[in-house]
Amino acid sequence: MSQAYSAGLAVTDSIVLKKERILPLKGKVLVNKGDKVKSDDLVAETSLPGNILPMNVANKLGITPAQVNQFIKIKAGEQIKKGQIIAEDNGFLGLGFFKSSIKSPIEGEVESVSTLTGQVMLREPRIPVQIKAFIDGIVVEVKPEEGVVIENKSAYIQGIFGICGETNGLIKILVKDPSETLKPELITAECKDKLIVGGSLTPIESILKAKEMGVRGIITGGIDDQDIKKLLGYDIGVAITGHENLGITVLVTEGFGPIKMAEKTFNLLKSFEGKQASMHGKTQIRAGVIRPEVIIPLDFEQKDLAYQKPKLPILEPGQLVRIIRQPGFGEIGKITALPEALKNVESETNVRILEAEVNGQKLVIPRANVELIEQ
Amino acid sequence: MSKDRLTRIIATDCGSTTTKAILIEYVDGEYRQTVRGEAPTTVEAPLNDVTRGVVNSVQELEELARLKYNNPNIKFLSDDGEREIVIPRDGDLGVDAYVSTSSAGGGLQMMVTGVVANMTGESAERAALGAGAIVMDVIASNDKRLNHEKIERIRELRPDMILMAGGVDGGTTKHVVEMAELIGAADPKPRLGSSYKLPIIFAGNNKATDEIKNTLEKKVDLIIADNLRPTLDKENLGPARDKIHDIFMEHVMQQAPGYNKLMEWTRAYLDGKISQIPIMPTPAAVGNIMQTIAKMEEIEVVGVDIGGATTDVFSVFTEDYVFNRTVSANLGMSYSISNVLASAGLPNILRWVPFDIDESELRNMIKNKMIRPTTIPALLEELVLEQAIAKEALRLAFIQHKEFAVSLKGVQQNRDIASAFDQQTSGGSIVNMMTLNLIVGSGGVLSHAPRRQQTVMMLIDAYLPEGVTRLAVDSIFMMPHLGVLAEINPEAATEVFNKDCMIVLGTCVAPVGRIKPDAIALSAEIELPDGNVFKEDIPFGEIRLIPCPLNTKAKAKLKPGKGLDVGAGKNQEFITELSGGVVGIVLDTRGRQPFVLPTDKQTRIKNLKKWMKELNAYPEKILN
Numbered sequence: 001m002s003q004a005y006s007a008g009l010a011v012t013d014s015i016v017l018k019k020e021r022i023l024p025l026k027g028k029v030l031v032n033k034g035d036k037v038k039s040d041d042l043v044a045e046t047s048l049p050g051n052i053l054p055m056n057v058a059n060k061l062g063i064t065p066a067q068v069n070q071f072i073k074i075k076a077g078e079q080i081k082k083g084q085i086i087a088e089d090n091g092f093l094g095l096g097f098f099k100s101s102i103k104s105p106i107e108g109e110v111e112s113v114s115t116l117t118g119q120v121m122l123r124e125p126r127i128p129v130q131i132k133a134f135i136d137g138i139v140v141e142v143k144p145e146e147g148v149v150i151e152n153k154s155a156y157i158q159g160i161f162g163i164c165g166e167t168n169g170l171i172k173i174l175v176k177d178p179s180e181t182l183k184p185e186l187i188t189a190e191c192k193d194k195l196i197v198g199g200s201l202t203p204i205e206s207i208l209k210a211k212e213m214g215v216r217g218i219i220t221g222g223i224d225d226q227d228i229k230k231l232l233g234y235d236i237g238v239a240i241t242g243h244e245n246l247g248i249t250v251l252v253t254e255g256f257g258p259i260k261m262a263e264k265t266f267n268l269l270k271s272f273e274g275k276q277a278s279m280h281g282k283t284q285i286r287a288g289v290i291r292p293e294v295i296i297p298l299d300f301e302q303k304d305l306a307y308q309k310p311k312l313p314i315l316e317p318g319q320l321v322r323i324i325r326q327p328g329f330g331e332i333g334k335i336t337a338l339p340e341a342l343k344n345v346e347s348e349t350n351v352r353i354l355e356a357e358v359n360g361q362k363l364v365i366p367r368a369n370v371e372l373i374e375q
Numbered sequence: 376m377s378k379d380r381l382t383r384i385i386a387t388d389c390g391s392t393t394t395k396a397i398l399i400e401y402v403d404g405e406y407r408q409t410v411r412g413e414a415p416t417t418v419e420a421p422l423n424d425v426t427r428g429v430v431n432s433v434q435e436l437e438e439l440a441r442l443k444y445n446n447p448n449i450k451f452l453s454d455d456g457e458r459e460i461v462i463p464r465d466g467d468l469g470v471d472a473y474v475s476t477s478s479a480g481g482g483l484q485m486m487v488t489g490v491v492a493n494m495t496g497e498s499a500e501r502a503a504l505g506a507g508a509i510v511m512d513v514i515a516s517n518d519k520r521l522n523h524e525k526i527e528r529i530r531e532l533r534p535d536m537i538l539m540a541g542g543v544d545g546g547t548t549k550h551v552v553e554m555a556e557l558i559g560a561a562d563p564k565p566r567l568g569s570s571y572k573l574p575i576i577f578a579g580n581n582k583a584t585d586e587i588k589n590t591l592e593k594k595v596d597l598i599i600a601d602n603l604r605p606t607l608d609k610e611n612l613g614p615a616r617d618k619i620h621d622i623f624m625e626h627v628m629q630q631a632p633g634y635n636k637l638m639e640w641t642r643a644y645l646d647g648k649i650s651q652i653p654i655m656p657t658p659a660a661v662g663n664i665m666q667t668i669a670k671m672e673e674i675e676v677v678g679v680d681i682g683g684a685t686t687d688v689f690s691v692f693t694e695d696y697v698f699n700r701t702v703s704a705n706l707g708m709s710y711s712i713s714n715v716l717a718s719a720g721l722p723n724i725l726r727w728v729p730f731d732i733d734e735s736e737l738r739n740m741i742k743n744k745m746i747r748p749t750t751i752p753a754l755l756e757e758l759v760l761e762q763a764i765a766k767e768a769l770r771l772a773f774i775q776h777k778e779f780a781v782s783l784k785g786v787q788q789n790r791d792i793a794s795a796f797d798q799q800t801s802g803g804s805i806v807n808m809m810t811l812n813l814i815v816g817s818g819g820v821l822s823h824a825p826r827r828q829q830t831v832m833m834l835i836d837a838y839l840p841e842g843v844t845r846l847a848v849d850s851i852f853m854m855p856h857l858g859v860l861a862e863i864n865p866e867a868a869t870e871v872f873n874k875d876c877m878i879v880l881g882t883c884v885a886p887v888g889r890i891k892p893d894a895i896a897l898s899a900e901i902e903l904p905d906g907n908v909f910k911e912d913i914p915f916g917e918i919r920l921i922p923c924p925l926n927t928k929a930k931a932k933l934k935p936g937k938g939l940d941v942g943a944g945k946n947q948e949f950i951t952e953l954s955g956g957v958v959g960i961v962l963d964t965r966g967r968q969p970f971v972l973p974t975d976k977q978t979r980i981k982n983l984k985k986w987m988k989e990l991n992a993y994p995e996k997i998l999n
Contacts, residue, residue, distance in 0.1 A: 023562075052560045054522040064551075111560055116586055117553040121560045152661055161746045225738040237714030238684075238705055239745050255746060257739035285710055325743070325750040326757060340438070347758035348825035348994070349751060368751045 009158040009253075009291065009371060011265050014298060016287075016305050017154045018140070021131050022147035024048065029372055032368060033142050037133040037150060039168045039278050042148045044131045050108055050124030055117070055177060057087045058118025060102050065118035074110050082107045090112070134166050134275060135278050136297040138305070153300035155272055157253065157265055159219070162281025162292030163228070163241045164249040164369075168212065169216040173273050175199040178266035181258065182220060184209040191215045195277055197269045201258040202250070210248060217249040217279050219269065219294060221261030242282030242290070249281045251292045259330045264373065272296045313372045321370040333358035333365070381643065381864060382469040383464050385433060385451060386856035388657055389416055389477040389637075392683040392709055392748055394433035396686065397856050398440060398470075399871055406867040408875040409830075411851055415749055417633075418479045424633035425479055426640065430761050441571040463644035472643030472863065476855040478657035478682070479631070483508040483623050484566060488558070489515045490541035490550040493802065495850040499540035499602045500779075501934030502612040506619035507656030509534075509685065514557075516541070516550045522557060529561035535627040537563070537573065537595075538615060539587070541840040542580030544605045551579045555590040562594060565626070572596040578603040578615040598622065608783060624653050642822040643863050652863055658687045658700060660858025661817070664872065665689040666698055667861065671869075674812035677838070679769060681818035682853070683709035683748055686768055688776035692805045699780035699805075703772035708750030708765060708820050716741050721768035726972050727763035727836065729983040729998060730756070737927070740809065747822045755997050758825070762833055765776045765820040769837035777806045808967075809887065815877065817849035828920075828992045831880050831958045841887045841967050842942035843933075845954050847879040861926050879925060886939040890915050896964035897941065898934040901953065918986045919962040923955030961990070 027046020031037060057072065058065045071087045075078060081104070088101035104122060111121035137152030172194040174186045184205045192214035195322025198206070202220035204227035210218055229235050232244060253265050277296040284290040315321070315335060323331045333356035343353045343364065351366045384399040394902045397411045412435025430534070433451055437676045448467040451459045454890040461469030485508040489496030492515035503510050511532050514525050517978035537558065541551030565573045577587050578600040591597050601614040628634040634654070641652045655663075665678045669691035677688040677920065684707040705714040716724065721734060737760065744750065744761075752758040781802050816822070816834050824830045830848050840846075853876040861868035886897050898916040902908050913919060915936070923929050933949040935941040943949035953960050965986075973979040984998045 018889060049562065052523060052526045054557065054560065074937040112556065114552070114556055114590075117549055117556060119556055121556065123560075181921065211382060224735065225742045235713070236742075236745075237717045238711050239713070256740075256742035257736070283746075285748060324747050325752075326740075326754055329743075340442070344825075345753045347752050347755045349753070349758065349823070350825065351751060366751050366753050368749050369753060371747075 009160060011157050011262065011268060011373075013155045013271070015154055015156045017135070017152055017156060017295060019135055019136075019137070019150050020147065021134060021150060022143070023131055026145040029128070029142050029144065029146070029148060031139050031142070031148060033139055036137075037137045037139060038136050038307060039133055039276075041128050041133045043133050043139070043150070047126035047128045047142055050126050052111060053106055053122045053124070055086075055102065055120050056118050056121065057102060057113075057120045061087060061089050061100055063089070063118075068113065070114050070325035072113055074113070074120075076110050076112050078110045080104045080106075080108060080122065081109060086110075086122075128297065132166070134168075134280075135223055135295050136276070138302065140305070151302050151305050153298045155268060155296040155298060157219075157268065157294040159251040159281075159283075159284050159292035159294070160252050160255055161223075161239065161241070162249065163232070163244045163252040163283075164246050164281045165218040165242055166278065166280040167249045167276040168276065169193050169195045171195050171197065171272050171275055171277050172268060173197045173270050178221060178263060182206045182218075187213055188214065189213060195219060197266070198261075199266070200260045203227060207231060207248065207250065210277075211246070215248055217251065219251050219253065219279070221252070221254045222257050222259040223250065224258075225256050239283050239285040241371055242280065242284075242292075244281075249279060251279055251281055251294060253359050254330060255324075257308050260334075262330075262373075269294070276283050315354060315367065315370070315372060319372040320331075321354075321365075322373055323358070323365060323369060324371050325369040327364065328358060328365070333363065336362065338367075376884070381645075381867065383470040384472045384474070384643075384860065384864075384867065385460060385470050386473070386860055387429050387432060388852070388855040389418075389475060389479040390657065390682060391479050392416060394425075394428035394432045394479075395852060395856075396429070399852055399860070399867060400434050401867075405874070406448065406870040408851075408853060410436055410443055412436040412439060416479045418631065424636070424843045425477070425631065425753050426633045426636050429640070429907050430635065431461060431477070435566075436807050447687065452583065456765050460640055462642055462649060467492045471650070472640055472645075473636065474643070474856070474863065475633070475641050476655045476657040476660045476859045477628070477637075483627060483656050484510050484511055484535050485509070485617075485619070486529070486532050486536060486563075486575050487513050487538045489513065489542065490554070492518045494607070494783075495542065495604050496541040498610050498612070498783075499538050499578070499615075499700065501610070502540075502603050502615040503538050504702060505612060505659075505662060505698065506616040506623075507618065507659030507662070509592065509702050509704045511648060514554070516554060518954075525557050526561045529558055529563050533564055533566040534573075535566050536622050537575045538619065539575060539577045540579045540603050540615075542583060542602075544581045544602050544606060546580050546582070548580055548583035548586060551583045552586045552590060555587050559590050559594055571626060572954070574598060574626055576615060576617075576618045576622070596626075610783060618693065620653075620655075620659070622769050622845070623656060628654060645863065647778070652859075655855075655859045658702065659856045660855040661687065662689055662698065662700055662987075663858035663861055664854045665815070665869075666691055666696065667869070667872075668813070668815070668877075669696055672813075675807070675810055676813045676815065677773075677806070677811055678815040678854075679772070679817065681708060681765060681768060681772075681816075681819075681820055683819075684711050686772035686818075688772050690806060691778055692780065692807065697780075697805060699776070701776040702771070702778045703768075703775050706768045706772050708768065708818075709744055711745075711746040712741055712764060715764050715768045715771070718771055724760075724767050726979065727766050727983070729758060729980050729987060730759075732756070732760070735801065736904045759993060760817060760999065761820065761970055762824070762829055766833050766837045769833065773838060777804045780804055780806050808839070808844075809940070811840065811844055813847060814838055814840060814843045815849065816845045817854050819852065822852045826992060827878070827880055827957050828990045831883075831961060832987070832990055832992050833885050834880075835885075835961065835963060839885070839967055839970050840883045840886055842884075842940070843949070843951055843953065844883050846883055846956070846958075847877050848880055849876055850878045878957040879954060879962055881923065881958040882953040882975055883961045883963055884931070884933060884941065884953065885963040885965075885967055886935040886941045888939040888945075889966045889969060889971075890936050890938055892916055896936040896939060896966075897962060898936075899962055900932040901960065902930040904955070913962060913964050915964050915966065916982070917920050917962075917964050918989045920959055921962070921989050922959040923953070925956055927954045927955040929955065929960060
């Protein structure tokens with residue numbers, strides 16, 4: 001077989017990008033098709049149903065559920081105020097003295113009244129949810145009541161792992177070389193509100209210093225597993241992240257441990273130093289994979305937006321690959337051959353391999369252990 | 376075209392990491408599995424279409440079949456436009472059937488409810504698990520959460536469907552209706568897509584059906600099934616499981632990327648026409664095969680399928696062939712590998728590693744596997760580490776299984792004087808390691824281990840079988856494929872299962888109990904099929920591997936050490952036959968109940984190396 005499919009992370013200086021910005025529930029779209037939006041602009045809003053408070057009225061009044069209708073003072077669908085009586089009995093001997101009443105502990109709406117279980121459901125007022133554009137661009141599609149699709153032309157970097165949600169800011173490079181560790185002393189007051197770029201590793205001291213200095217995001221080659229644990233207060237069991245609330249977003253381009261940031265990624269970020277970018281740390285490495293992203297909007301005309309469907313990444317001789325597991329984790333090689341036959345590697349595992357030239361040496365690497373570098 | 380049998384069949388399993396395809400052919404009067412191919416599963420961006428991974432894996436099959444038969448004309452896929460599998464077969468072109476299982480896209484995720492957590496709640500959980508689902512939560516009237524907490528939980532979970540149980544037929548309806556009210560108030564949304572109503576299956580007290588309809592029918596897609604616990608002492612899980620499968624096909628699969636196309640692809644040329652064949656959830660297909668083995672051979676079986684994200688354990692115990700399945704949703708070898716570390720703890724993983732390793736390096740290696748789940752260990756040290764992690768994942772998943780595979784709770788038992796002293800109560804685990812006959816391992820780390828001895832070692836260390844237990848492995852992870860194939864062609868499925876799928880590794884003999892180190896734990900006299908006799912008084916704390924070929928049996932006289940039991944009772948000699956296999960007979964005198972590894976690191980590493988050398992588990996260079 002002379003070619004094979006291989007998953008890889010996108011790192012490119014120009015891509016037409018589409019971003020869906022969809023509400024969790026149906027709501028209202030605030031922009032129109034063709035509108036130019038900035039990353040902080042609101043594009044859609046809705047309100048989530050409020051919390052539910054169940055109360056067993058029958059138990060509280062000491063009556064049977066079937067008797068609830070006789071004593072209930074409210075109806076399903078009605079608005080209620082805090083302290084409003086929702087059920088009341090007839091008092092001592094039914095004479096109206098010493099009445100027992102149940103008052104609503106919340107303001108909201110009556111969801112339901114059950115005469116089978118004696119249960120009344122009260123619902124708190126709705127909770128507003130707003131969605132921002134996240135990237136500068138043009139609204140190319142409005143999904144009525146659901147959200148929008150925003151398109152732009154961007155420089156684009158997909159990370160391998162991240163934590164915390166969406167943010168934006170100006171890019172600032174803090175290291176000279178992609179193999180350098182981002183030391184705390186490099187992070188100064190000038191980094192406030194910026195997205196800072198480190199090299200092979202950003203240790204916890206640097207993350208904490210960045211937070212203190214008001215940095216919005218960190219882009220780093222590697223991060224230590226224990227540092228993430230210390231930062232979050234727990235160990236990440238499965239890679240579903242993005243919901244953390246640390247006040248600073250971290251995006252890792254290569255992986256865990258000190259790993260030199262890919263030259264291409266580093267140089268790309270460097271060429272956009274001082275430019276505005278959006279980023280997020282959302283990662284989900286299961287169903288419907290989500291990778292963290294850095295998006296740097298470029299100037300564009302409407303005609304530039306010819307969106308191309310992503311191509312299937314295919315391994316072929318001559319292409320560049322990055323090794324993503326030991327030995328040689330992080331090294332770049334050029335494919336020289338894709339032999340068909342399975343081959344035994346050091347672990348005695350019989351696998352499909354490729355041959356590549358890495359730093360002048362010819363290596364045999366399992367195909368599963370490389371990532372294609374788009375050129 | 377008229378055909379009296381299927382001559383070429385493709386089966387795929389679309390897993391969360393890879394899509395595995397096998398080719399089954401009718402050659403020289405028998406069904407055999409001939410070639411296999413695999414490719415990364417493509418349910419994620421940029422492809423978002425499961426069929427791309429299927430095409431890639433089938434393309435590999437095609438290429439390997441051409442090589443095997445030295446025939447460049449063999450083709451399974453059409454050339455024009457969107458490539459798809461050609462059915463029926465016409466000479467070198469196409470196949471007669473294409474079937475598939477799937478666990479991609481997170482599999483089938485369910486929430487279940489019951490009235491009493493360890494009665495109807497547990498029965499509902501058993502029904503959902505048996506149907507191949509991952510159970511996200513069991514909510515019961517008596518689960519100690521306050522009602523508003525339950526509502527919040529129901530709201531935040533976005534299951535594919537909900538199974539509601541509760542109450543025996545004709546019993547009180549109040550609690551089950553109350554649960555329906557909570558669900559109605561929470562107004563849960565399905566995980567995939569908001570364009571359809573969430574399916575809810577009610578399989579509880581039949582007297583409550585009307586009230587349940589009144590409460591829920593307008594809000595959700597309500598489906599009524601027979602009560603899964605019609606009386607306290609009876610479970611009737613079949614109807615609810617069937618409904619789960621129907622909904623899985625109708626709703627859940629329709630929403631996953633590319634599955635509507637895949638569902639059109641899975642079809643077979645049967646009785647002169649092409650029929651659609653439903654896609655099965657992978658675990659349901661594996662369960663099918665496990666039960667078939669137990670019933671065919673009249674034995675007790677434990678099966679495990681350790682995947683990237685989850686570990687499924689299946690068991691068939693007791694003379695009634697009681698089937699249980701559990702899913703440990705966050706114990707797996709890639710996506711969930713980091714959670715194995717978090718659940719087991721680093722010391723428990725390191726106790727299986729016969730060399731020193733920097734802890735932070737190991738932690739980072741595990742996290743890197745989590746974020747790049749499709750990579751494989753190229754270095755020997757990394758293989759040893761992955762297998763150490765696998766032992767812990769298997770062990771933890773089995774603990775969960777034993778806690779779940781219990782007799783029905785809440786059943787009144789008549790006790791006489793004799794049984795009053797018997798500690799067994801209703802609700803005790805039915806997993807009995809001493810009566811267990813066979814352990815079948817499956818899943819990448821077990822099926823693809825470079826040496827079969829490694830699989831034997833992982834199974835023994837993780838499960839600690841007692842007495843005499845046969846060990847087998849699914850050769851190339853074919854059980855799901857055969858489970859679904861059995862639905863349309865049991866003959867082909869059984870034949871391939873026996874000839875190509877299950878590889879008997881051998882037999883483990885392990886005396887139970889602990890005695891002083893150096894005391895004799897087992898006196899074994901084993902007459903091998905070639906006439907040689909193995910005879911040794913084996914001290915405590917040892918392993919012996921005696922080669923005994925596949926499909927042969929050895930006659931054994933096994934005398935346990937004082938106070939130990941090897942299957943015939945404490946101190947009793949056990950005369951039996953031991954099955955050979957590709958690895959052979961393993962005599963394990965390291966102790967059971969308890970099994971303890973030395974705490975001192977140097978002694979532990981010395982012992983591990985000794986056992987691994989005896990088993991020939993790894994190349995010498997790593998054990999010196």
